[in-house]
Amino acid sequence: MRAWRYCQHDCGHAIAAVSYAAAALGWQTRLVEATADDALAEVLGLDRREDFGAAEPEVPDALLWIGNPEALPAPERLRAALNKVHWYGYANQLSAGHESWPDIDSIHHATRKSRTREPSSLNAEPHLWSATPALDLSFARIARQRRSAMSFDGTTRITTAAFFTMLACLLVRSDTPPWNTLMSPVAVHPALLVHRVDDLEPGLYVLVRHSGALPSLKQAMRPKWLWQKTGPDYLPLYFLLPYDLRAVAKLICCHQDIAADSCFALGMLANFEIALKQPWRYRHLFWECGILGQALYLEAEASGARATGIGCFFDDEMHAMLGIKDHAWQSLYHFTVGGAMVDQRLSTFAPYEVQP
């Protein structure tokens, strides 16, 4: 189950990475949501059971359109074009034996997608945002230097300007990577455990990425939270509780020190009702979380800090801390941002140094 979940997070990171890279070349990226999994498997040649072996089938995740969004072809046209193709090659068998994980099969079947209508409008709200990054690095440099922090120093503080800029980059803006990939309404909102941000009281904050979610988020959590709007006007950031949450963050993140030693840690609260109504959207919720994570990775680098994705967390502990009792909102991914400790045992080489 955990493996399946990590693959979905990774898919979100990959979607965002493609979207940023495409934008650097002047191209738009769109997630083609309407396609059924079976149709996508057919287009990619993954439905060739005989060439893949029954024990190790491949399944498609997502179809991305890169280019002019006006020219997005209907999946039927793609399939028609591929009707006469001849597939070459056979998949290698990955392992000599096969370990059965029935839960992976069941979540795969429960979240299988059939054809749906393409969502037409993005839930972008106008944000009058003019903040500039703390450091002005080129995209290529940020993308290449990005690494996960192995540990944080527990002392670095970031400025409020850097913090607000990072959060502003998590807001949806049309035709802007990585949010240009998603046409469905925003479904994920970060709950932030702030430890070391200058001029900002340590404690619990929530970034409400779409104003429509505010009443439901408020209702899901403890009634005594403050919900005090804080930060610049353009940022829908709410202060819920002043508190030193370092020990809580560490506990929630499977006792990992980086959650306490960071400048801030966060959990991504997903509108889980969407998945309860349309089970295949369970995957999309993880993707949205992964996209948020990739944005944080790059924005942290751009501000001179570093980030680390946290797939290992105790969701029940997070929900108990927030006072979430039902399934309307669920935390699906966590993240940490801080001052990285450089591990002297690691060497760094230029990308693509070894030419074939």
Ligand SMILES: Cc1cc2nc3c(=O)[nH]c(=O)nc-3n(C[C@H](O)[C@H](O)[C@H](O)COP(=O)(O)O)c2cc1C
């Ligand atoms: C979905 C996901 C979950 C992760 N979970 C953790 C985690 O719980 N703890 C941790 O220290 N690092 C975690 N990481 C960081 C990975 O260990 C790291 O991304 C991986 O080692 C590759 O290194 P890189 O990000 O520097 O390229 C996670 C990364 C991803 C993408």
